[in-house]
Amino acid sequence: WGAESVEGSADGGKGPSAKALKKMEKEEAKRKAAAEKEAAVAAKIREAEEKIKDRFCTLPLVQSASYASKKYTEVRDLTRALDGKEVLIRGRVQTIRAKGKVAFTVIRSTPYSVQCVLQESDTVPREAVQWISRLRPESVVDVRGKLACPPSPVQTVTQQDVELQIEAMFVVSAAPLELPFQLEDASRKEISEEEARELEAKAVAEGKKGALLINVNMDNRLNCRWLDCRTKANHAIFNLQHRVGALFREYLEANDFVEIHSPKIIATASEGGANVFKVKYFDRETYLAQSPQLYKQMALMADFHRVYEIGPVFRAENSHTHRHLTEFVGLDLEMTIKEHYFEILDVAEAMFVHIFKGLLTKFRPYLDMVREQYPFEDLVAQVPLEKIDELGMTVLEEQAAGKSVAPRDPGRVRNRDIRVLRLPYPAGVAMLNTKLAELRPLSRAELQQQYGIKTKNDYEKTQCLADMGPMDDLSTQNEKLLGRVVKQKYGVDFFIMDRYPSPVRPFYTMPCADDPNYTNSYDIFIRGEEIVSGAQRIHDADLLLARAKQLGVDLTPIRDYVESFRLGAFPHGGFGVGLERVVMLFLGLHNIRLASLFPRDPDRTTP
Secondary structure, eight states: OTTSOTTBOTTSOBOOOHHHHHHHHHHHHHHHHHHHHHHHHHHHHHHHHHHHTTTEEEOOOOOSOOSSOSOOOOGGGOOGGGTTOEEEEEEEEEEEEEETTEEEEEEEETTEEEEEEEEOOSSSOHHHHHHHHTOOTTOEEEEEEEEEOOSSOOTTSSOTTOEEEEEEEEEEEOOOSSOSSOHHHHTOOOOOHHHHHHHHHHHHHTTOTTTTTOOOOHHHHHHTHHHHTTSHHHHHHHHHHHHHHHHHHHHHHHTTOEEOOOOSEESSOTTOSSOOOEEEETTEEEEEOSOSHHHHHHHHHTTOOEEEEEEEEEOOOOOOSSSOOSEEEEEEEEEEOSSOTHHHHHHHHHHHHHHHHHHHHHOHHHHHHHHHHSOOOOOOOSOOHHHHHHHTOEEHHHHHTTOOOOOSSSOEESOTTTOOEEEEHHHHHHHHHHHHHHHTTSOHHHHHHHHOOOOSSHHHHHHHTSOOOTTOOOOHHHHHHHHHHHHHHHOOSEEEEEOOBGGGSOTTBOBOSSOTTBBSEEEEEETTEEEEEEEEBOOOHHHHHHHHHHTTOOOGGGHHHHHTTTTOOOOEEEEEEEHHHHHHHHTTOSOGGGGOSSOBBTTBOOO
């Protein structure tokens, strides 16, 4: 067989050629050399880490083996007052920059951050600098060192007046080498299309095509929300969301409201209609509550004269919009009244002014953090004093006292202190129709550019700009347009519109005494989008049944609700607020999912 070619074998099969074998041998030698080099580097690293393991190493897993053995200082508390003091902090590695004998790292305890510095010296070996250079961003670490005041502020961190001179550093939990996305990308400022084009042109000119435009899309953010929420803006958004709920509760508690907790599994659809989630409940079918509406009212019939609730609300609306969720947090209240639903509006106005002033005065640092990534203008909620007399608006308390002059404008305010705009629905429709007429001469391109109104053709444009009828409901487009008109005329982003037409309100809404075609109802708007819907409720059982029959609503499944008004019923009303929508619109965010920690919509039930 020795006479056979290397190309053949005893059974006549073909094997690798001599050239191929030689190539394989070379590749194997390369792999072996690379593995030996990698092993040598790893051994060298282990040897280096052995030299510094007392001060630079990975800690054992925290399993509650010790208690109160160390004193930590929060990153937010690192100020000039601690200059020269030794401190221990815990945070995440945000950035690392090592060069020669110096290593800089920014340690973040979201949203606060501080620069830490390690300088090679007689007491700090080069291995320590190299150890820091190998740390992975987002790893959790403990850093011990002496606080110092640098000669000039450190612009890239929140604690700009100090830096930490590292004496020891320990990894508590290491992050992986590759993250789902970079926080720098997720933190990039939101820009317009025009600004994006300008940045792209600048990047191309500098030979950095695309470098400035990397962004993280919504799905990637939401799929790894725990990483996304480490950005400064997101952290601020949810701190502000917390404050909205706290200020809501604070105001109502100070005004004799009692917090209640209503059931979320109910026997029938609380609002009627098909937008409900069905739930199998043992041997029968039940529903997730669309609101605590009916239970709030029944609580008032139990003589809790003012009640509120903060809890989940479920809506089975197959809406893929920037402002709809299938589950959101409802801020609801209900109260008895003596004479008029304006009593409820008085509470609503004062409550929202309390919330807005609280956010703007007490929590401005959080607002500024959001604004860095999502630019917005501060909300204007109160009509400027000079506008009231300039326009000839009605001041309700002055009118009641016989002190007001004949109004020249349909807009009203309660008094000159609160100054929240109240606009009757017919007046709002008239203002809107005037504006729609002004827009008709514009081209479709001009409509989109100037007002964000997109139309596919001239017919659709004509339909979009058609006058509203007195009984029509507001479309999303007309809501936004009315918001612009109100802002231009009254100077506010926040207003109430009341006396909605009867056909567009639920069966339990009280008709107006002077015109049953309209109702004692109201919506509240921020930046041209609805955040509140409410009304005086019908508290007479017979009138409620008649109204339901007129609208073709079967009240048999909620007989208990109707019966609660037969044992003597207080006149009453209330409203519901969407927490996420308030946060979204107050901060001028473009999508409600940014204001929901783990949003639920028709396509998303995870994480």
